[in-house]
Amino acid sequence: MEPIRTLRSRTAVLPVSDVxxxxxxxxxxxxxxxxxxxGQHLFADWRYGPDxxxxxxxxxxxxxxEGCAILVxxxxxxxxxxxxxxxxxxxDYGFRxxxxxxxxxxxRSNSLKNGLVPVIVDPATHRWLLEHPGAEVSxxxxxxxxRHPAGEAHFPLEPFARYCLINGVDELGFLLGREAEITAYxxxxxxx
Amino acid sequence: MxxxxxxxxxxxxxxxxxxxxxxDTPAVLYIDLHLIHEVTSPQAFTVLRQRALKVRRPQxxxxxxxxxxxxxxxxxxxxxxxxxEAAARQVRELEVNCAAxxxxxxxxxxxxxxxxxxxxxxxxxxxxxxxxxxxxxxxxTHGALGALAFGIGTTEVGHVLATQCLLQRKPRTFAINVKxxxxxxxxxxxxxxxxxxxxxVSGGTxxxxxxxxxxxxxxxxxxxxxxxxxxxxxxxRAGMIAPDETxxxxxxxxxxxxxxxxxxxxLERWRAxxxxxxxxxxxxxxxxxxxxxxxxxxxxxxxxxxPIGGAIPERPGDPVFEKSLAYMGFSPGQPIKEHPVNVVFVxxxxxxxxxxxxxxxxxxxxxxxxxxxxxLVVPGSQQxxxxxxxxxxxxxxxxxxxxxxxxGCSMCLGMNGDLVAKGHYAVSTSNRNFEGRQGVGARTxxxxxxxxxxxxxxxxxxxxxxxx
Numbered sequence: 027m028e029p030i031r032t033l034r035s036r037t038a039v040l041p042v043s044d045v046x047x048x049x050x051x052x053x054x055x056x057x058x059x060x061x062x063x064x065g066q067h068l069f070a071d072w073r074y075g076p077d078x079x080x081x082x083x084x085x086x087x088x089x090x091x092e093g094c095a096i097l098v099x100x101x102x103x104x105x106x107x108x109x110x111x112x113x114x115x116x117x118d119y120g121f122r123x124x125x126x127x128x129x130x131x132x133x134r135s136n137s138l139k140n141g142l143v144p145v146i147v148d149p150a151t152h153r154w155l156l157e158h159p160g161a162e163v164s165x166x167x168x169x170x171x172x173r174h175p176a177g178e179a180h181f182p183l184e185p186f187a188r189y190c191l192i193n194g195v196d197e198l199g200f201l202l203g204r205e206a207e208i209t210a211y212x213x214x215x216x217x218x
Numbered sequence: 219m220x221x222x223x224x225x226x227x228x229x230x231x232x233x234x235x236x237x238x239x240x241x242d243t244p245a246v247l248y249i250d251l252h253l254i255h256e257v258t259s260p261q262a263f264t265v266l267r268q269r270a271l272k273v274r275r276p277q278x279x280x281x282x283x284x285x286x287x288x289x290x291x292x293x294x295x296x297x298x299x300x301x302x303e304a305a306a307r308q309v310r311e312l313e314v315n316c317a318a319x320x321x322x323x324x325x326x327x328x329x330x331x332x333x334x335x336x337x338x339x340x341x342x343x344x345x346x347x348x349x350x351x352x353x354x355x356x357x358x359t360h361g362a363l364g365a366l367a368f369g370i371g372t373t374e375v376g377h378v379l380a381t382q383c384l385l386q387r388k389p390r391t392f393a394i395n396v397k398x399x400x401x402x403x404x405x406x407x408x409x410x411x412x413x414x415x416x417x418x419v420s421g422g423t424x425x426x427x428x429x430x431x432x433x434x435x436x437x438x439x440x441x442x443x444x445x446x447x448x449x450x451x452x453x454x455r456a457g458m459i460a461p462d463e464t465x466x467x468x469x470x471x472x473x474x475x476x477x478x479x480x481x482x483x484x485l486e487r488w489r490a491x492x493x494x495x496x497x498x499x500x501x502x503x504x505x506x507x508x509x510x511x512x513x514x515x516x517x518x519x520x521x522x523x524x525p526i527g528g529a530i531p532e533r534p535g536d537p538v539f540e541k542s543l544a545y546m547g548f549s550p551g552q553p554i555k556e557h558p559v560n561v562v563f564v565x566x567x568x569x570x571x572x573x574x575x576x577x578x579x580x581x582x583x584x585x586x587x588x589x590x591x592x593x594l595v596v597p598g599s600q601q602x603x604x605x606x607x608x609x610x611x612x613x614x615x616x617x618x619x620x621x622x623x624x625x626g627c628s629m630c631l632g633m634n635g636d637l638v639a640k641g642h643y644a645v646s647t648s649n650r651n652f653e654g655r656q657g658v659g660a661r662t663x664x665x666x667x668x669x670x671x672x673x674x675x676x677x678x679x680x681x682x683x684x685x686x
Contacts, residue, residue, distance in 0.1 A: 043538045044419055044519050048652040053633040057286050057304035059260035059311050061372075071654045100538060102420040105453060105519070106652060107631075108355040109258065110371035128420050131389075131455050132355060136371035184387065185242045197373075198265070201381040204236065204246050208383055211236040211248055217275065 027141045029194035032166050033122050035095035039159035040069075040085045045099050046106035047133060051115045053107075064111055065118030090160045095122040098155045102126065104133025113140045123165050125172070127152050138187050139197065145172055151179040167192055223494035225391050226460050227426045230366040230491070234349045236383055244385040250348040251365075252278055252378045253334045254321070256312040257285040257633075258353030262376035263315040271380045273319040278382060280343060281316050281323040283309055284333045285354075286634050289596050289623035294326060301635050319379075332599020332625040335359040335567035339443065340601055342472025346461035346488040351378060356567045356649065357456075358449040362442035363469070364461035364491050366426070369450065389455045390500040392425040396433035398508030403683040405577065406441030407569060407647065407666035409433070410448045411513035413505060415523040422454030425501065428493065429459050433507040439468040440573040447568045448649050451520040460492035512682055515651045515664040516554055518542040522651075526669065526681045529553050545653055546661050547641070554663075555679050560642035562593040562620075562674040563656075564667055566630040569647035570598025574667040575606045578647075579614040581671035581685050586619050588677030593620035594636065596628040620674070632657045645673040 055067040073084050080087045097116070103126035104112065113136045116124065123143040134144045143165060147155070154176055155161065164173045170183040183191075190197065212218070224232075231247070239245040254262075259281075266273070273279055286305035292298040300306035309326060316323035324331040330341065335356050338344040346364035351357060353375045360367035370384065377384055394413060400406075414421075427449050434442065442459050449457030466485060469475045476484045511525035522542065524530065532550035533539040543550065548557075564570075564578045575597065587593045595615045597603035603625055606612055612622045629636040630648035632655065638644040640659030647670050651662035663679065672682035 041537075042541070044521075046519065046650075046652045048631075048650065048655050052654050052658075053631040056257050056633055057302060057308055059308055060264070061261045071658055076658075102423075102453075105419055106355065106450075106650060108353060108357075108369035108371055110261075110353075110373060113371075128423060130420070130453060131423055132369055132371060132450075136373065139371065139373040184244075186244055186385075189242075197385050198269075198377055198380060201246065201377055201383055201385060202271075204381070204383070207236050207246065208248070208381060212382075215248075217278075 027194045027196055030122065030141060030143065030167060030191050032164060033095060033143065034162070034164045035122070036160045037096045037098045037155060037163050038086055038091040038094035039098045039156055041100050041156050043100035044102045044105055047104060047109050047112040048106055050104070050112040051109065056109060056111055061114045063118060064115035065120070068115040068119045093120070095120060096125060096163050096165070097121050097123070098125045100126065100156070102128040102130070104130040106130070108132045110136045110140070113137045113142045117142050125152070125155060138190065141191065143167065143191065145181045147172060147179045147181055151177065223497040225493045225497045225499060226364060226428055226458055226491055227366060227391055230347055230349065231388060233347065239388055244387045246383050247349065247386045249351050249378050249382055249384060250278060251280065251338070251343055251350045253338055253350065253352035253357070254279065254281045254375060255285055255334050255352070255354065256283045256308040258372050259315065259375055260308065260311050261372045262379055263319065265376040266319070266379060273321060273379045274382045276320040279321045279379065281312060281321050282331055282334050282337055283312055283326060285627045285631065287326060287626045288635055289626045289628045291624055294624040305634060329600050332601065333567045333570060333627055335447065336570060336598035336602065339363060339439070340472070340599055342469055342475030345469065345475065345484070346465060347491050351384065355450045356447050358454070359443050359447040359567055361449070361456050361458040362439060362446040363465055364458060364488065366456060366458065368456040390425045392422060392427045392454065393499040393502040394427055394429050394505060395502065396429065396431040396505045396507050398433060398506045399436070400433060400507050400510065403668060403686055404510050404512055405666045405668060406437055406444040408510055408513045409507060410445045411515065411520065411523045411664065412510050414448060414452045414520050415513070416505070417452050417503065419451060419519050419521040420453040422449060422452035425454050426456045426458060427452070427454045428499070429457060434459055435462065438573060439464060440571040443571065444568055448520065451649055461488045512666060512669045514554055514669060514679065515662070516546065516548055518545055518651055518653050520649065520651060520664060523664070524554060526555060526679065555681065557679045558643065559591060559645050559673045559677055559679060561638050561644040562587070562591060562670050563596070563629040563644055563646040563648065564670050565594070565596030565598065565628050566648035567598065568649045569667050570596060570602065572602050572605050574647065575602070575611050578667040578671040579611045581668060581675065581682060582618040582620070583614050585675045587674045591674055591677045593674045594623065594629055595620050596623045597625050599625045629656055631655060632660070638662070645670050645679065
């Protein structure tokens with residue numbers, strides 16, 4: 027995982043609440059056995075018409091959304107299935123952060139493991155961001171702060187998640203480093 | 219021994235702390251049972267290979283195939299190839315991975331295969347007090363036996379394969395107390411839909427729910443699993459129900475349940491698991507089950523749910539709500555009853571167990587599926603299929619004009635060939651009515667097996683009590 031200290035980008039705004047992981051990537055694309063190349067299927071059923079051509083009215087298809095690394099969505103993002111294909115599709119497309127008022131637990135956990143920063147902001151900040159698509163926003167992980175042209179907001183980021191993002195540390199390395207404790211636990215409960 | 223009153227969740231959590239959480243680091247939590255399937259495991263095995271790691275505890279790991287597998291008998295047993303090439307590749311890759319890493323697999327033709335959340339309890343692998351994980355959000359199902367069970371992503375599947383552990387922050391607790399008798403025609407599915415309607419699709423985020431009270435105690439294990447299954451639809455990390463005599467009677471004699479002295483010792487441990495009197499929950503609500511009606515969803519998330527006799531709500535000025543109704547082809551204020559139905563699906567990890575099939579068959583016996591309606595009945599496992607056939611339920615479904623398939627996730631999610639056509643209305647006993655979940659442009663109405671069967675008979679949204 028690439029270390030991330032700060033992110034700076036214009037925002038793409040998707041003003042839909044309760045965006046579930048079936049929308050982020052529909053199930054028919056989950057028959058893959060790799061994690062690469064899923065960006066082309068991101069929001070597939072919203073992004074493309076029945077003939078496969080991009081729908082011009084979909085938020086991410088507008089020229090202004092091109093190259094944006096920060097996605098601002100409506101309330102409660104990422105509910106539903108545990109498919110890690112959702113953050114894989116978002117990062118492959120080019121997003122590095124998702125901003126909402128609430129982010130579903132499994133999606134949040136999956137995002138943190140793929141360098142996609144889950145940013146939960148207060149309703150006032152959220153409203154401002156929804157009303158200003160394309161705003162220049164910066165996200166500072168050291169201080170867990172999102173700054174936009176009209177103000178700033180802190181967001182919850184627990185110390186361990188911040189440490190992993192900033193240093194590009196993957197959790198598997200950390201867990202493998204707990205070998206002695208795991209072996210002691212197994213001995214204590216009788217797992218051989 | 220701590221003298222502080224603890225919840226069921228806290229007891230299971232504490233018993234599995236390899237190292238407790240601190241301000242700086244999450245807990246290292248030991249996992250007793252890791253269930254894997256073909257869709258969310260391939261990339262995890264790739265990581266093991268890249269880092270030259272083994273599966274730490276193959277004996278605590280168990281694999282099946284369910285999501286992308288076909289349900290048509292000729293593709294499962296008849297020698298016809300799996301129609302979806304990528305799905306066939308996934309199935310082969312799981313076989314290769316399980317053989318290479320020494321993991322027990324119930325493959326496509328195994329007579330114990332089935333949906334991962336049906337076979338865990340059915341085989342007695344899922345037990346009270348265990349930690350159970352799987353790369354699937356409906357792992358919450360297993361909480362019905364008093365296990366702490368939750369869905370994880372593929373990276374975490376890799377963590378558990380390699381270390382048998384996960385890094386976890388301790389969730390908060392949420393008690394849902396249910397009292398009163400469920401009225402006739404109202405089942406566990408209606409109860410959980412009503413609960414989700416009340417707390418919303420993010421009402422449980424960050425929490426483990428414990429379902430409590432006399433109504434829960436009175437449910438059989440199949441009903442308890444239906445309730446816990448949809449905890450994730452309220453955003454909860456997991457759902458749990460304290461083990462009791464119903465749980466023990468269910469587990470006794472199952473192939474992977476403890477036997478003899480081990481069984482006696484297990485019972486002693488399991489009896490100590492229920493929440494202590496006076497233990498505190500972070501949140502608590504009360505539900506009166508005696509006032510509930512059959513429930514049906516009208517929108518594009520499971521929180522958009524009404525009693526079947528009700529009308530679709532009006533929320534002027536809410537564009538997201540309007541978008542959802544436009545997708546469904548519904549108007550605010552419209553009654554949902556009598557709306558035409560194209561497809562009826564009975565099955566899934568929510569309602570694919572034997573008692574669900576019995577409920578659906580009870581309404582279909584001696585009746586026909588309405589002309590123009592496709593009804594698909596898909597048992598949750600090959601064992602459920604055999605048990606249903608032994609009772610003659612397959613005859614009831616077939617004589618009514620329904621299709622009877624091999625087990626799998628089937629029409630719950632559009633990735634195995636069982637699809638609802640664009641614009642069609644499907645009354646489904648599954649768990650998600652998200653846009654496109656059952657096929658591009660498909661419109662899903664979630665309901666109980668009884669309601670689904672009633673809708674199949676009439677070809678319209680029907681209150682099952684009218685046919686009982």
